[in-house]
Amino acid sequence: MPDDLLHHVIGPTPYSPLWLWTAIGLIAVLCAWYAAVFVLTSRRRPVRELPVLGAARAELLRRRSARAVRAIGNRYRAGDLTAAGAGAALSGELRTFLHAATGVQAQYMQVDAIADSAAARAAPILAELTDIQFNHRSALDAATASATAEELIRGWT
Template identity: 55%
Template structure:
């Protein structure tokens, strides 16, 4: 083989650094995804006490609950739900929100127990919702009590 052809021989080309950075970014994104799923779905109170994660989780829970309340009211105003069904749905949503945010099993509590607990601020709204749900001659307006429910959820600390 003549020496003048050796100048055209080269070794394998190295990998581009773009592939390394892409792998690093995708790995970090996967780790962040798992942390996010754990942080936003874990029912643990300990996780809610972590400053940044707890605040983000609480805001997300508030947004979801307010959105659900607005959806119930929209269905009520459209005629898809009658007053007792709307009251039941609003009560269920409020109790579920309080359970997720505080860890207290509000779904299974009587109103007197709610009034005597740390959740006493929610008792008047729950009383109105129960009146709408179970009293056929109730004078409580579903629109007004839904606004109270939404306000309670937005201002809950």
């Protein structure tokens, strides 16, 4: 074999540095995943007490609950719900929000017990919603109660 053809033969091509950086990035993502799972599942501190995650969770919770309350109010104004049905739906959504925001088991508590808890600011609105739900001669308006509940949820800290 002549020596002039050997300059066309080369050794194996090296690996691209892209594969190395991809592997390092995937390992970093895996470590972050394990750290997040450990932090979020430890029962020593609830998620709402963590600085960044707690604030983001609270904001998303407020937005979702306010949107749900507004939708209930719109359904009442459109005539899809009766006053009693709107009062029940608003009360349920507000109690679910209070449980998620404060940890108080508001779904199972009476209004007087809520007034003595960390969710005391919501007790007057819940009393109005109870009156709308169970008193057919109530002078209170479910649309106004919906707006008040939405305002409470948006301003909750």
